[in-house]
């Protein structure tokens with residue numbers, strides 16, 4: 001008999017969603033929700049803490065924003081189990097037990113962790129170099145400033161530490177790979193703070209998130225493949241040690257079209273270039289009006305190059321074939337101006353967002369209903385998760 005498909009996927013609550021999230025993740029979930037199989041879609045709030053544990057003031061608000069965005073986009077609680085990770089404590093229990101059987105080296109080889117370590121080492125090294133140079137200067141400084149210092153050693157250490165910190169911070173930009181910060185979705189100041197046990201272990205938590213539902217299909221982008229491989233390795237190891245329990249999940253590679261932001265770079269909250277699903281029609285118009293275009297097209301009479309124009313790239317996602325063709329030709333022959341072209345784009349984005357806004361407003365004014373959906377989903381997920389845990393405890397001879 002063919003195995004039932006069990007899809008597990010999640011998203012960290014980091015604020016409101018933008019068009020990049022919609023086309024990168026949500027659109028795929030919407031496609032999958034009408035296909036056969038069980039779908040568990042969760043808000044990964046514990047994962048958010050692995051990089052942002054110092055910054056929890058907005059966590060609950062971010063969770064709610066994500067709930068609103070998901071339902072607004074049309075994720076259907078009848079077709080998916082929509083839930084909040086921290087409300088299903090069994091994830092934490094399985095995470096702990098998986099932690100017992102996962103060799104540390106598997107985690108240290110995780111590319112994101114390796115990148116973090118590499119960047120941190122570069123910074124520590126830089127700091128050490130400065131300390132070496134700064135320390136010998138301190139006695140002269142104390143002398144020159146005629147300072148009365150009771151504990152010279154303590155003062156020397158403090159001064160050296162402060163100076164080197166300040167210098168390292170000033171040089172930070174050039175020394176840390178911007179891509180890593182973007183990938184981790186953190187501020188550069190936070191990089192020092194995430195060299196934690198929680199961050200090292202987050203792929204184990206991911207494995208628990210998937211396997212607790214016996215998930216066998218995980219929709220991911222290419223960059224997530226190493227994590228799925230680790231989940232498979234953990235499943236294999238558990239099965240070998242305690243008997244066949246977990247499936248080895250397969251990645252379902254998802255198509256992620258290029259979604260550019262208003263400055264032409266990849267759309268991202270950290271670049272401050274995003275169009276949010278919750279933006280008003282006026283905000284969308286304003287943002288599109290500000291978009292960069294073909295830099296060679298200075299006057300309306302200059303022919304344009306749609307292939308390098310971010311406005312045209314976005315048109316491809318929102319504009320029908322016929323209009324798209326017309327814009328392409330008219331741009332090349334300077335028959336359409338950028339102002340007009342942007343007006344069409346803003347209108348089309350607004351047409352697309354209008355039903356999303358409507359549903360969002362509905363749930364924003366009916367928060368009780370919104371939370372009920374996610375609380376019930378969490379309860380539903382919990383039933384399945386606790387069955388798996390019973391089986392796991394039995395296999396591991398836990399009382």
Ligand code: SF4
Nearest residue numbers: 304309311331338341
């Ligand atoms: S007409 Fe449109 S596609 Fe052509 S350069 Fe202007 S904004 Fe870009």
